[in-house]
Amino acid sequence: MSDAFDVVVIGAGPGGYVTAIRASQLGLKTAVVEREALGGVCLNWGCIPTKALLKSGEVYEQLGHLGDYGLSVEGRAYDFTKVIERSRGVAKQLSAGVAFLMKKHKIEVVDGAAKLEKGQGAPSVAVSLKAGGTRTLTAKSVILATGARAKVIPAIGLAPDGDRIWTYREAMVPKTAPKSLLVVGSGAIGIEFASFYRALGSEVTVIEALPRILPVEDAEISDVALKAYKKRGLKFHVGAKVTKLAATKTGVTLTLETDGKTETLEAERAIVAVGIDGNVEDLGLEALGVKIDRGHVVTGAHGETNVPGLYAIGDVAGPPWLAHKASHEGVHCVEHIAGVAGPDIAAPIPGCTYATPQVASVGLTEAQAKDAGLTVKVGRFPFRVNGKAIAAGETEGLVKTVFDAATGALIGAHMVGGEVTEMIQGFALAMTLEATEAELMATVFPHPTMSEAMHEAVLDAFGKVLHL
Amino acid sequence: MTDVLMPALSPTMEEGVLAKWLVKVGDTVKSGDVIAEIETDKATMEVEAVDEGVVEALLVAEGTEGVKVNAPIARLSGEGGAAAPPQPAAKTAPTASAPTAEPEKVAPPQSEAVPAAPVRAVTEGASRIAASPLARRLAAQKGIDLATVKGSGPHGRVIRRDLDAAAGAPASAMPTAASAGAAPARQVLSLEQMGIAPGSYDLTPLDMMRKVVARRMTESFRDVPHFPLSIDIEIDTLLTARVAINAALEASGVKVSVNDLVIKAAAMALKAVPDANASYSPEGIARHHHADVAVAVAIDGGLITPIIRSAETKGVSAIAVEMKDLAARARARKLKPEEFQGGTFSVSNLGMFGIKSFASIINEPQGAILSVGAGEKRPVARGDVLAIATVMSVTLTCDHRVVDGAIGARWLQVFKGMIDNPVIMLA
Numbered sequence: 015m016s017d018a019f020d021v022v023v024i025g026a027g028p029g030g031y032v033t034a035i036r037a038s039q040l041g042l043k044t045a046v047v048e049r050e051a052l053g054g055v056c057l058n059w060g061c062i063p064t065k066a067l068l069k070s071g072e073v074y075e076q077l078g079h080l081g082d083y084g085l086s087v088e089g090r091a092y093d094f095t096k097v098i099e100r101s102r103g104v105a106k107q108l109s110a111g112v113a114f115l116m117k118k119h120k121i122e123v124v125d126g127a128a129k130l131e132k133g134q135g136a137p138s139v140a141v142s143l144k145a146g147g148t149r150t151l152t153a154k155s156v157i158l159a160t161g162a163r164a165k166v167i168p169a170i171g172l173a174p175d176g177d178r179i180w181t182y183r184e185a186m187v188p189k190t191a192p193k194s195l196l197v198v199g200s201g202a203i204g205i206e207f208a209s210f211y212r213a214l215g216s217e218v219t220v221i222e223a224l225p226r227i228l229p230v231e232d233a234e235i236s237d238v239a240l241k242a243y244k245k246r247g248l249k250f251h252v253g254a255k256v257t258k259l260a261a262t263k264t265g266v267t268l269t270l271e272t273d274g275k276t277e278t279l280e281a282e283r284a285i286v287a288v289g290i291d292g293n294v295e296d297l298g299l300e301a302l303g304v305k306i307d308r309g310h311v312v313t314g315a316h317g318e319t320n321v322p323g324l325y326a327i328g329d330v331a332g333p334p335w336l337a338h339k340a341s342h343e344g345v346h347c348v349e350h351i352a353g354v355a356g357p358d359i360a361a362p363i364p365g366c367t368y369a370t371p372q373v374a375s376v377g378l379t380e381a382q383a384k385d386a387g388l389t390v391k392v393g394r395f396p397f398r399v400n401g402k403a404i405a406a407g408e409t410e411g412l413v414k415t416v417f418d419a420a421t422g423a424l425i426g427a428h429m430v431g432g433e434v435t436e437m438i439q440g441f442a443l444a445m446t447l448e449a450t451e452a453e454l455m456a457t458v459f460p461h462p463t464m465s466e467a468m469h470e471a472v473l474d475a476f477g478k479v480l481h482l
Numbered sequence: 483m484t485d486v487l488m489p490a491l492s493p494t495m496e497e498g499v500l501a502k503w504l505v506k507v508g509d510t511v512k513s514g515d516v517i518a519e520i521e522t523d524k525a526t527m528e529v530e531a532v533d534e535g536v537v538e539a540l541l542v543a544e545g546t547e548g549v550k551v552n553a554p555i556a557r558l559s560g561e562g563g564a565a566a567p568p569q570p571a572a573k574t575a576p577t578a579s580a581p582t583a584e585p586e587k588v589a590p591p592q593s594e595a596v597p598a599a600p601v602r603a604v605t606e607g608a609s610r611i612a613a614s615p616l617a618r619r620l621a622a623q624k625g626i627d628l629a630t631v632k633g634s635g636p637h638g639r640v641i642r643r644d645l646d647a648a649a650g651a652p653a654s655a656m657p658t659a660a661s662a663g664a665a666p667a668r669q670v671l672s673l674e675q676m677g678i679a680p681g682s683y684d685l686t687p688l689d690m691m692r693k694v695v696a697r698r699m700t701e702s703f704r705d706v707p708h709f710p711l712s713i714d715i716e717i718d719t720l721l722t723a724r725v726a727i728n729a730a731l732e733a734s735g736v737k738v739s740v741n742d743l744v745i746k747a748a749a750m751a752l753k754a755v756p757d758a759n760a761s762y763s764p765e766g767i768a769r770h771h772h773a774d775v776a777v778a779v780a781i782d783g784g785l786i787t788p789i790i791r792s793a794e795t796k797g798v799s800a801i802a803v804e805m806k807d808l809a810a811r812a813r814a815r816k817l818k819p820e821e822f823q824g825g826t827f828s829v830s831n832l833g834m835f836g837i838k839s840f841a842s843i844i845n846e847p848q849g850a851i852l853s854v855g856a857g858e859k860r861p862v863a864r865g866d867v868l869a870i871a872t873v874m875s876v877t878l879t880c881d882h883r884v885v886d887g888a889i890g891a892r893w894l895q896v897f898k899g900m901i902d903n904p905v906i907m908l909a
């Protein structure tokens with residue numbers, strides 16, 4: 015086995031392994047180094063296993079509403095161990111799928127932890143092999159795709175304690191579902207766990223420091239989502255600063271401050287979901303002088319770092335911390351390395367939260383557009399009057415569109431409701447193709463679908479809404 | 483699977499027309515097979531397959547203009563077998579959350595954009611200028627002709643940022659045409675706005691050659707500080723010499739024209755006055771080692787300038803043979819790019835039309851171009867006696883950035899000397 019490659023990718027998450035596949039397609043001799051499991055956080059501890067859990071929760075919760083559909087069933091129950099087992103099985107299956115893809119594309123997988131050393135040209139990659147010993151790989155280009163991990167703030171107890179205080183890792187594989195749960199942070203990860211445990215019947219309270227939940231979303235969407243989650247029995251503290259989280263014998267105690275008022279909450283467990291820190295440590299980055307800013311590697315338009323031959327993509331290169339962003343960056347980076355990168359299109363990156371109801375968005379919020387000095391035209395359409403939504407019993411939610419009034423360009427789309435995560439790509443595609451309201455209005459949406467609400471939200475922005 | 487990319491037929495080629503496909507989807511091709519014809523501004527070229535395989539998709543429709551160099555134009559399947567049967571592939575798209583899908587059942591592995599691509603190509607071909615809806619609207623709002631905007635999107639599609647860039651230019655500090663650098667031909671008012679009634683004419687769409695001629699000539703005339711120098715030359719001695727030369731060549735069937743002699747004389751003069759065989763560039767003045775004389779040849783729909791390379795080293799019969807071949811292939815549009823790109827000096831002859839004198843536009847980056855008028859009998863004064871001689875007027879248009887008046891004048895003197903007395907060319 016030769017140790018010389020065209021490309022060595024460090025980390026086999028959705029950023030790294032997809033980059034490796036593309037590199038191999040481009041005829042580059044490629045290796046990928048992974049210290050843990052193929053598929054990275056996404057397949058093993060993130061996107062995929064959470065979706066498996068959420069599905070179990072959703073089905074279970076639905077069973078509680080069977081009467082709405084004229085149905086009934088005796089003895090609704092869940093086996094928590096099996097719910098977790100299913101989620102792990104799904105993760106395992108997909109990780110095995112990545113192993114298969116690596117083989118198929120003749121990508122060498124090196125099991126071990128990588129560290130960079132000064133090389134001739136690009137840095138060389140020293141791997142402490144899982145099997146023992148070290149192996150040093152050299153490459154014309156090295157791509158860092160080491161991902162990220164949960165941010166912790168130990169000073170105030172926002173850190174896992176090995177028992178009652180969890181990050182997403184522990185929250186994904188507990189022995190039992192907690193009777194009561196505090197979730198610190200109301201981003202996508204916090205809200206998804208809150209939604210899952212609430213579906214199984216836990217008493218869940220979400221604490222958010224900013225004035226509204228899902229703070230990156232459009233304010234109206236946050237608002238509609240908040241109401242919908244509250245209806246499901248979730249509790250919220252917004253604009254609340256956590257000053258202390260501590261485990262006790264029987265549970266956890268959390269102190270928070272809202273508008274100068276101090277309050278204490280108690281529960282069986284707590285999840286810390288206050289953000290993400292890039293995996294930039296123990297990689298030898300300081301010695302090479304790699305520029306790092308707030309826990310993330312600083313990169314240019316093609317993922318290049320300030321060190322020749324060294325690139326970074328995905329979570330380690332900064333937000334948004336999303337799997338599809340990692341893959342997209344990786345493909346572009348390696349195509350750039352191979353000299354075949356197509357025109358660099360500023361494709362907007364959609365973001366999704368898979369709670370009940372779901373939230374999905376792409377592009378600018380109304381506020382961001384106005385801050386950018388644009389005059390906007392905004393359209394809205396509630397699922398409450400959408401035929402399919404009524405038939406399906408999923409009337410909660412809203413589609414909101416934001417257009418640049420001067421040009422008619424669609425600059426943002428925001429949705430909350432059933433299956434909106436499957437629909438957002440329609441708007442993403444429209445934005446990438448630089449559609450204006452004219453093309454969106456002229457597009458025929460099938461009836462009856464929830465997607466008709468997308469059409470109506472476009473029409474509404476121009477005073478042409480039909481069903482309101 | 484391999485993409486066949488739009489080849490660069492010359493170092494300066496940026497885009498071309500995919501004139502014709504010679505293969506169709508499903509055909510097996512081997513390396514070296516001709517698969518398509520491509521038209522650049524000046525020539526039609528054949529594209530050969532480099533890899534072998536089966537044509538999986540033609541990504542650009544026949545007749546598509548402005549296909550960027552290196553854009554994929556077709557896709558070959560790797561193994562030379564028919565479109566490879568779907569192989570088992572794991573479902574791993576991370577966000578496509580299909581947790582229950584079994585790796586073995588999820589489907590077509592590498593078919594990627596195959597079905598979608600031809601559709602896209604067709605639409606682009608049909609609408610002529612590929613532009614996003616938003617770009618079209620911005621162009622209309624800002625009164626920008628999309629044809630003048632260089633697309634930076636996929637397959638040269640004009641997208642928003644291209645229009646932002648185009649619109650940004652006039653707003654900048656120096657809103658003059660000159661500051662626009664390599665700007666395309668100036669946009670004039672529509673014919674109708676200028677009083678030409680619609681329906682009173684037939685419109686021929688601009689083909690590649692016309693666009694290139696328009697752009698290059700506009701840029702040269704506008705940006706190159708040029709001036710003409712004219713001189714009259716008696717050519718009776720030359721004509722006599724030509725008769726003698728052709729008599730000597732009779733057996734070989736080669737016929738030397740006056741123009742061939744002009745080419746030779748120009749080349750010898752360039753050798754004698756190397757300062758005139760030069761190009762201006764921001765990096766410095768390039769003095770060319772050889773006189774590569776480009777000769778303007780009128781062809782259907784435009785003109786082209788095939789080049790006699792190192793003409794100073796060639797005999798007139800060799801020049802005559804080469805010129806005949808080049809001109810014939812130019813008319814058939816079969817010249818290779820290197821045969822018409824990269825000359826160091828041009829000759830344009832309109833004598834056969836009875837034109838007495840004219841001043842051509844410089845063919846950048848050449849330093850000068852010689853315009854040759856008709857040889858005609860004129861009264862000439864020899865001392866105080868009036869005589870009749872065959873006289874030819876020639877005009878040298880010079881790029882003043884590199885060929886100053888004195889250099890041009892000196893070159894014309896030497897050239898005149900050669901034509902006056904062709905024997906000097908043997909020296």
Ligand SMILES: Cc1cc2nc3c(=O)[nH]c(=O)nc-3n(C[C@H](O)[C@H](O)[C@H](O)COP(=O)(O)OP(=O)(O)OC[C@H]3O[C@@H](n4cnc5c(N)ncnc54)[C@H](O)[C@@H]3O)c2cc1C
Binds near residue numbers: 368
């Ligand atoms: C609970 C949760 C839910 C999520 N849900 C979604 C979702 O629904 N949709 C979405 O788009 N995103 C989601 N994300 C985010 C998503 O998981 C990340 O954006 C994505 O995994 C980033 O991919 P990556 O390749 O950059 O890094 P990662 O997936 O983190 O992969 C990095 C890999 O590098 C390896 N590595 C690190 N250092 C070394 C080293 N020195 N040597 C060798 N290997 C190393 C790690 O072991 C890891 O396998 C979720 C995240 C979490 C935590």
